[in-house]
Amino acid sequence: MSDSTSDLLKLLVGVAAVLIIATLIGQWLAMRQRATQNTGRAADEESAIAKVSVIDNLNARINAWWAMVVLMGLAFLGGKAGVIVLFGFCSFAALREFITLTQTRRDDHWALAAAFFVVLPVQYGLIWYEWYGLYSIFIPVYAFLLLPMLAALRGSTEQYLVRVAETQWALMICVFCASHVPALLTLDIPGFEGRGVLLIAYLVVVVQISDVLQYVWGKLMGKTRIAPALSPSKTVEGAVGGILSATLIGALLWWITPFTPLQSAAMAFVSTLMGFMGGLVLSAIKRDRGVKDWGHLIAGHGGFIDRMDSVLFAAPVFFHLVRYGWDVS
Amino acid sequence: MSRFRKALAWFAANAILIFARLVTAVHAKWLGSEPRDIQRVYFANHCSHGDFVLLWTVLPPALRRRTRPVAGADYWLRSSLRRFIGCDVFHSVLIERNVANRDSNPVAQMVEALDNGDSLIVFPEGTRNTGESRLLPFKSGLFHLASARADVQLVPVWINNLNRVLPKGEIIPVPLICSVSFGPPLELVGGESKNEFLARAEGSLLALAAAESGVNGGQS
Numbered sequence: 001m002s003d004s005t006s007d008l009l010k011l012l013v014g015v016a017a018v019l020i021i022a023t024l025i026g027q028w029l030a031m032r033q034r035a036t037q038n039t040g041r042a043a044d045e046e047s048a049i050a051k052v053s054v055i056d057n058l059n060a061r062i063n064a065w066w067a068m069v070v071l072m073g074l075a076f077l078g079g080k081a082g083v084i085v086l087f088g089f090c091s092f093a094a095l096r097e098f099i100t101l102t103q104t105r106r107d108d109h110w111a112l113a114a115a116f117f118v119v120l121p122v123q124y125g126l127i128w129y130e131w132y133g134l135y136s137i138f139i140p141v142y143a144f145l146l147l148p149m150l151a152a153l154r155g156s157t158e159q160y161l162v163r164v165a166e167t168q169w170a171l172m173i174c175v176f177c178a179s180h181v182p183a184l185l186t187l188d189i190p191g192f193e194g195r196g197v198l199l200i201a202y203l204v205v206v207v208q209i210s211d212v213l214q215y216v217w218g219k220l221m222g223k224t225r226i227a228p229a230l231s232p233s234k235t236v237e238g239a240v241g242g243i244l245s246a247t248l249i250g251a252l253l254w255w256i257t258p259f260t261p262l263q264s265a266a267m268a269f270v271s272t273l274m275g276f277m278g279g280l281v282l283s284a285i286k287r288d289r290g291v292k293d294w295g296h297l298i299a300g301h302g303g304f305i306d307r308m309d310s311v312l313f314a315a316p317v318f319f320h321l322v323r324y325g326w327d328v329s
Numbered sequence: 330m331s332r333f334r335k336a337l338a339w340f341a342a343n344a345i346l347i348f349a350r351l352v353t354a355v356h357a358k359w360l361g362s363e364p365r366d367i368q369r370v371y372f373a374n375h376c377s378h379g380d381f382v383l384l385w386t387v388l389p390p391a392l393r394r395r396t397r398p399v400a401g402a403d404y405w406l407r408s409s410l411r412r413f414i415g416c417d418v419f420h421s422v423l424i425e426r427n428v429a430n431r432d433s434n435p436v437a438q439m440v441e442a443l444d445n446g447d448s449l450i451v452f453p454e455g456t457r458n459t460g461e462s463r464l465l466p467f468k469s470g471l472f473h474l475a476s477a478r479a480d481v482q483l484v485p486v487w488i489n490n491l492n493r494v495l496p497k498g499e500i501i502p503v504p505l506i507c508s509v510s511f512g513p514p515l516e517l518v519g520g521e522s523k524n525e526f527l528a529r530a531e532g533s534l535l536a537l538a539a540a541e542s543g544v545n546g547g548q549s
Contacts, residue, residue, distance in 0.1 A: 092504070096354065100506040106496045112503040295506060296356055 004195040007256050011201055012073055019066055026059040060300030068298075068307075072204065076197045080128070083182045083200065088124045093304040094174035094312075095120065097295040101285075102166040107156035111147045111164075115171055119143045123179050130186040139176040144168050173282075173312055174305070180315040187322060188329040189258050198256040203271060203318050206250040207310045210272035211279070214242025231283045239276055246272045258326050267321060271314040278313025282306075338417040345418070349379065349386045353494060353507035357387035360540055361513030362484050364389050368448050369482045371396070371511075372471055374464060374534060375452035376492035381419070383488055384450055387509045397442055398450040399435075401426045422449065436473040443478050450486075453530065459497045463535060467527045475517040475526065485512040485530070487537045512537035 033055055075086035095116065104112060119139065126135035148164045181203065185196035218238025226234045250268020254261040282305060286294065295303025305312075349355060357364070373384055381398035388396060402423035405415030415421045422442045424435035439449055451474070453467040475483060490507040515533050517526055 093354075096504045096506060099503070100490065104493075106493075109496060109499050109501075109503060113501045116504055117501070295354070297354060 004198060007195070007198055008076060008201065011198070011205070011253075011256060012069070015069055015205065019062065019069065022062050022065075026055070026062050029055050030059060057300050062300075064298045064300050064307075072201075076201070079197070080182075080185050083185060083197065084124055084128055087178055087182045088120070090304060090308060091120055091124070091175045091178045092116070093295075093297060094178065094308060095170055097303045097305050098170040098174050099167070101289045101291065101294070102163070102170065103159060104163050104167060105156070105158075107154040108151055108163055108167065110154065111150040111167055114146065114150055115143070115167060115175075119146075119171055120175050123175050124182070127179055127183050127186065132183075132186065135179065135183065139171050143171055147171075177312040177315055178308065180319040181311065183319055184322065187319075187327045189322075189326045190328055192258040192326070195256075199258075199322065202250075202253055202257050203314065204311060206246055206253065206268045207271055207275040207314050209249055210242050210246030210275055211310055212242075213245045214238045214276065217241030217245070227280065227283075230280060230287055234280065234283075243269065243272045243276060258322075263325075267318065270321065271318050272310075274314040274317050275310030278309045278311075281313065282309040334417060338413070341414065342418045345382060346386050349382050352502050352504045353383065353491065354504075355383050355386055355507045355509060358508055358510040358541060360510050360537065362482075362511045364392060364511075366391055367482060368443065368446065369396075369484050369514075370443075370449045370451060370471075370474060371484050371486045372451050372453050372530065372534070373486035373488055374538075375454050375457050376459070376488070377457065377495055379491055379495065380452065380488050381450050383491060383507060383509055384486055385419070392448070395446065396448040396450060397422050399424060399439060399452075403427060403430075426455070436470055436477065439470070439474055440477050443474075443481055449474075453527075457497070459492075463538060464531055467531055469523055469527065471530055472517075472523045472526050479517055482514040483516070483530070484514050485533045485537050486510065487512070487534060487541050489538070489541060508541065510537055510541040512540070 071086065075082040078085070099112060099115070123135060123138055126138060147167050151160065151164055151167075181200055184199045184203070187196065187199070215233070215238065217240075218233060218235045221241070222233075222235030222238045224236040225232065226236055226239060247265050247269040250271070251261050251265035253268075254264035257264055257267075259267055282294075286292070293302025294305035297303055298307055301307045371384060373380060381400070385393055385396065385398070397420045400415060400419075400421040400423055402425045405411050405421060405423055415423060422438055424438055425431045425433070439451070442449060451471060453471045454465040455468040455470075456465070458465050471483070474481075487510045488507070489510065490505055493503070494505050494507065495502045512533055515530060521529075
């Protein structure tokens with residue numbers, strides 16, 4: 001077994017252990033809840049129902065985590081092709097959610113079709129061919145020029161700038177940012193050959209665990225809300241506790257990365273900070289559109305964007321830091 | 330129907346379902362009725378050729394097998410491919426919309442299908458709504474159907490967003506998330522006139538559309 005595979009296995013076993021513990025706790029809570037209900041001790045019916053839905057949601061989330069870890073593991077086994085296909089599909093699902101919430105109209109049909117069937121595949125194709133010079137500007141320069149042209153050719157001016165900007169932002173977040181995750185495979189780091197998937201695993205694990213820990217810290221001691229209008233559950237205590245504890249976990253994962261423990265802590269800190277901001281920004285968009293979730297595809301989590309928001313914002317920054325700090329090509 | 334044709338129809342039906350799910354990630358919202366295995370007439374808004382496919386897709390398989398769309402014979406008999414999809418794949422009840430060419434009464438055809446134990450999908454607007462208004466005025470068929478078989482549940486269904494996926498005149502569908510909402514069943518009240526009943530049916534569909542966008546958070 002190669003070095004990379006055995007390290008990946010160790011990481012997956014670690015993640016599986018955490019999920020097994022979470023599953024046991026979730027099932028235990030559900031069992032205890034049912035027992036309480038049967039004896040009729042729940043004094044206040046409304047709060048009992050609220051508790052059931054919290055526990056149900058928790059268990060739905062844990063199940064969805066299992067599915068995501070299995071899917072991610074399979075993609076890693078598939079190597080570069082597996083990872084590109086997986087994130088290509090995530091981009092597709094996220095873009096579908098994003099565009100659904102925009103105010104695009106009939107006259108945007110060509111522009112939207114181009115976003116889905118030209119821009120998205122071309123971006124992932126460029127990642128496959130490892131053409132950094134083009135994939136790093138393809139969407140922010142060329143797609144940004146192409147889409148308004150297509151929209152203008154249809155001749156409608158109503159809400160033109162808003163419509164164009166919404167489509168551009170959808171591509172930026174759902175395709176450009178997401179594609180920087182598989183792009184990590186294209187980096188050429190001395191002494192780290194063939195271990196690119198570990199960088200992806202590192203980024204995803206650190207950022208996602210930060211989300212979970214922010215939630216946990218927030219529940220335990222959250223008092224001061226950061227932006228009540230955006231997200232009632234995000235607190236200063238949750239954010240600080242989550243980011244710092246995820247930074248610690250990131251430092252402890254240094255052995256799967258090309259970083260030293262201290263560098264690893266710094267990278268984890270920047271990534272989780274970006275991840276936190278990503279969650280905030282995408283909440284703002286949701287509130288603006290008047291919805292609670294981006295979609296309904298992942299039980300307990302809402303849509304793809306709801307789960308990926310933090311990774312989307314962290315990915316390009318993490319990618320460039322690694323590229324400028326460790327890549328030699 | 331030959332065994333080969335049957336197998337082909339089964340295959341085509343599943344390919345269409347998978348394609349519909351891939352493009353629209355369609356999901357059902359049961360807002361006032363449940364997916365129960367009883368005989369029903371689902372009446373829905375009509376914006377696109379794909380409307381009945383989406384409604385069909387979100388029904389549980391056991392219900393789907395016994396639910397037939399009511400569609401225009403003039404459209405679905407025009408070529409052998411359409412005939413295959415309309416008759417073999419979706420088991421449509423094909424009715425002649427042009428009164429001059431009619432040799433059978435559409436309501437009688439629908440009643441016959443109900444008497445066979447099937448459920449129906451009908452589009453009371455009679456044609457696709459490509460304008461700005463939410464609904465076109467209902468044709469009278471729904472009333473006659475309700476009068477003929479009062480024991481069959483009438484369920485309003487609002488299909489949301491499909492008109493954005495494939496606006497009239499476009500060829501390439503844009504993937505957007507669609508939903509299909511099922512409202513509380515409607516009954517013909519004794520002594521109710523045709524116009525009163527149709528107005529109430531239209532109202533129930535519009536109320537469902539409003540409730541649906543409320544659930545969804547008021548998207549445009």
